[in-house]
Amino acid sequence: MIFQIELFIPELYLLALIGGLFVLTVGPQSWWRFLRYLPLAAGVGIGVAALSFQFSGLMLYGAYQVDGLSQFFKLAIFLGLAVTCLNALNQPTLSEEKRPDYFLFLCLSALGLMLLSSAVELVTIFLALELASYSLYALIPLRSKEPAAAEAGIKYILFGAVVTALAMYGLSYILGVHHTTYLSELMTKTWSWSEAPAALIGLTLFLGALFYKLALFPLHFWCPDVYEGASNETAAFVATLPKLGAVVVLVRLSTLLDPSMEVTMLLAVLAAVSMTFGNLSALVQNDLKRLLGYSSVSHAGYVMLGIVAGTAAGLAAAAFYAVVYLLMNLACFWVICRLSTDGRNLKLDDLNGLYQRSPGLALVLAVSAFALVGLPPTAGFMGKLFLLNSAWMEGYHWLVIIAVLNSAIAIYYYLNLVRHAYTREAPVTASGEVQAVPNPGLLWGGLLAAAVLWLGVAPATLFSFAQLAGAAAGGVLP
Template sequence: MRHELMLAVSVVVLLVVEIFSSAKHKTNVVLPLSIALMGLSMLVGGMYPEAGTLFGGIYRTDALRTAVKLVLDAGALLVFFQVYGWIRRPENSDKVSEFFILVFSTLIGMHYMVSAGDFMMMYLGLELASIPLSALAAFDRYKRVSAEAGIKYILSSAMSTAFLLFGLSFIYITAGTLHFDALQAAFRPDVLTILGLVFFMAGMAFKISLVPFHLWTADVYEGAPVAVTAYFSVVSKGAAVFVLTWVLYHVFGAAVEQWRIILVTLAVMTMTVGNLFALRQQNMKRFLAFSSIAQAGFILLGMLGQGALGMASVVFYLLVYVFTNIAAFSVVAAISNATGKENIDDYRGLYATNPRLTLVLMVALFSLAGIPPVAGFFGKLFLFNAAASQGYYWLIFVAVVNATISLYYYLRPVRAMFIDKNEHPIAFFKSDAYMRMGLLLCMAGIFATGFISWFFEYLFAVS
């Protein structure tokens, strides 16, 4: 609980600072303060994780949940490092603190969602996360695409929530309770419950943007500011993935035969469709949106391996994904902030002018594709391993074919940057200190999670 309290205190501190700081220096005050508060929350919340329940069991915490919360916090922290160039622009001068306050609010929601011991708590957390997220998507409110992204996100998220609740109402009919433990005890896999489970999974699939519930993703990712897109693709998705995994394992564990079929179908469709659409994208943000859809399909493979192995592989992949995807988005943000260019063709010849940014983007894309020395490879390996432990060899074959297809489009920006000739490449520019710090942390994370086996072993031990 101290983790959430610390985040709530951070929101209050930011609100007070917002009132008393001068408009001219607001970015220089609020941004370091937010980074410090986030670091402090991670420290306070992450030290000595303990297990326990509160409020009659609707809030629960243990070492695994603390680890997931730290992963989400790390994602938000890395996003904070990349916003400086964007948030200090004149058009954002009247809403600098709001960005950080909204991010902290969504994090509180996701923490409650992760810590839920009851579907009501989960629903509250979900909404506390998704309502400020829609405001964040529409943050560049003078841009038409951003306004469009905001309205698309709130309407599709409201509809998906309605599906989720409709499913829960069916489960409530048969079980008479929505408390996770009581539900697990009272669970009967009859028709009405399975129907409820299907609706529930449809609602969650919207949040994780699985095919065929992914249609909002590309537009929202393209329209929202880059920093918000990074936050969407990693943190909000990660919280929903963890909750879905936990609920499937521990609440609907008795219906494993049924949700297994759904997961396999969703995984095949998500990987394939995400990859095929990513092949033809020109805009970097849209390209990363479809790549993140495909990655969600891979995560489903890990969810199929049940028990500690499945859980640990999913959470480990989320950890790897936080560093990898935010590194890629940070480079896109740096280039977009400096030049306003977001297309893959604009990146041609970038290595000649900005070699270090190019290397970071290359490592991030290699990690997303799953090329051995970096963390993404081990993340995918553990996901496949989890699926193999349940005997899904044909599914792993499909996934490997998809990973091979994904190599083509992940290497496309790399080829553009290193090999393609360009008369007028993007000129050299110097990123701000925050951005460099953030990229450094992302790189450190990608290599640390790839080379140090302690992370996976710890997650495996606590899950």
């Protein structure tokens, strides 16, 4: 089947949104007030994606697959998009005339990620990845009067371009050796070093592009710098949604992998190094966004546990963890964005006495920090438990032990957030009063925190969806 419109509904919906945004960018300024309905529109997208869960099929000459996995991630992407749009609505460091363009790029990037979650052919994957990336290249420097933002943007583009070029090069190797770019056909080919060394090199290079997106060691170095340079609101987007895209492609590609293969072992080692390195580096960070940057390096390592396990259970665990990661990071960034009313970067000391300034935000921060450590009763714990289970089942005992020991390292810096918020005194103004946080946005922050807690207490429903996704990834349709 070349094209079935009903399979394409979530993407079409987002495309319509993007069309609307494009009209806004060229339209008169009086139309811009419609921008405030964007989060709502993205929120409706969650419903659209949920309705499309029932469809599955293959289209565009077998390059585009709609299944449980893709719909699961499309739903998550809409969710993340809605929250980040809401978060970025009143961005203090964005000049007024760039506002529609900013959201246009945001939605375009999300569209790229959405296409990515359905792509089952290497060139399609590559194109979708580029659509997602190019929009981000434009977004990152959009921070007024901040040279660091330009630096971050250039860094992201240059390294991104190099990694992309390498991935393209790797793709040519794969095509040259196996004469196909369809995952369903590549599944049946050999990937061992002894039989097809060139294909293995190609696959490794191609995976590199995804590791770059995911910020997995050794392609993580951009992550803290870009988070630091980009505005808080942009960082919230960069930190969460592209990771979803990387995870979904890794889940698809993991059908090529086998525990006996060299590349799987390489991935396991990278996972271990990534979590340890990320956590150790985060220990000494003072800037909140850099801290979260290194934390996301370590979380990339955790997600890889499910990917290297490669079982349906492992992939389901990875998908589940990706959503949990999205929620807990968004909750954390929500607090940062609300707290940084003038859009500057926050240091750890800026959290001092947050408890007095806004008890609600302090609670949201505490919940997300404990979730990021993986402490019960939050979703972070459940996600980690599922990953550990699936990795241990495949015999990666050493990897599981490294992963649990890493929580002991990580607890220090996450707990530091809570300590600053709860045990230090807030700075007082000249009149001796504590300055409350204006517009704490408690409703949405609270909802995010509640979702993190709820998924920790009752993960069964979401996990059953993740299982559908994992099972779908297990068998690429012929």
